[in-house]
Amino acid sequence: MPAPAITRHTPARFTAPLQLPGFTPAPAExxxxxxxxxxxxxxxxxxxxxxRARGYAVVHVPGTTPAEADLAALADALGLGPAFSPPQYRGSTHTQGGVSRLTAAADPAHPFQDRAGQNLHCDGTLQHLGQVATTVMICVHPGRSGGQTQLFNAVQAFAELQAADPEAAAQLTHERALVRTSTFVDGLSTAGPAFGRDPAGHLVTRYSLTATDSYHPTAPGRQEHMDRALAALADAAADTSWNRTAFTLAAGQALVLANDKLCHGRTPFTDDPAAPRLLLRGLFTTRPTA
Structure with a gap:
């Protein structure tokens, strides 16, 4: 697995407890x-x-051309159970049995058809905070070039923000802080906190920066606090940050991701016409228990 194509500087001194103590800029083996x-x-x-420690794992089964049944087998092995199918995808051609095919497609109704880059986001656009705990993506064919996966340790960045600027951090925790809007079904949106805590008290997130995401302060007079919060998170997600890593999934490799801890994005890619880039994705409301 290639190392991130970025230069790392001296680590920043963390002022908050580590949320994912195993997360580093170096990709997981x-x-x-x-x-x-x-x-x-x-x-x-x-x-x-x-x-649990890094927020993600990478699995490699050499010599395979993965299919939907292989994603289900991996999920079963990890105790994840059946894939969760968001209501907006039910009955669509791109997601069947809870497994979505992420590939460039001419179909304008296909939400994953673009070869352009994707900004940082959490999967489950319309789902509530913490509902989609885990994303599993298996690479069937990588792109000819590009398509690098980027991960951002959002919960650590927010913990640092809370320690340094609690007024700004509070703008991301109220019930209208983040409105996410479907790109697949017109008029559907969900409002909720961008960050919060699960029943065990652990930080979780739905922080996302796609074109249809919008952030709203608790009151108009608090916009400057929201601006500080978003600027601090943007700084924490910079290429040289210790809260960020990047790598390219090869054929036969899977990413098992804590979707409510880490945000992910993707660089633009080009395709091999004989074997277009294809990833299989399943969303799960549970975490690995193996």
């Missing part, structure tokens, strides 16, 4: 398994441990 069912108990444990 892939865990190489013999099949997508992960028959090796030690490997299932390593995947779950990487997920």
């Amino acid at each position: 892939p865990i190489v398994a013999s099949s997508w069912g992960i028959p090796e108990p030690a490997f299932r444990q390593r995947i779950a441990e990487d997920y």
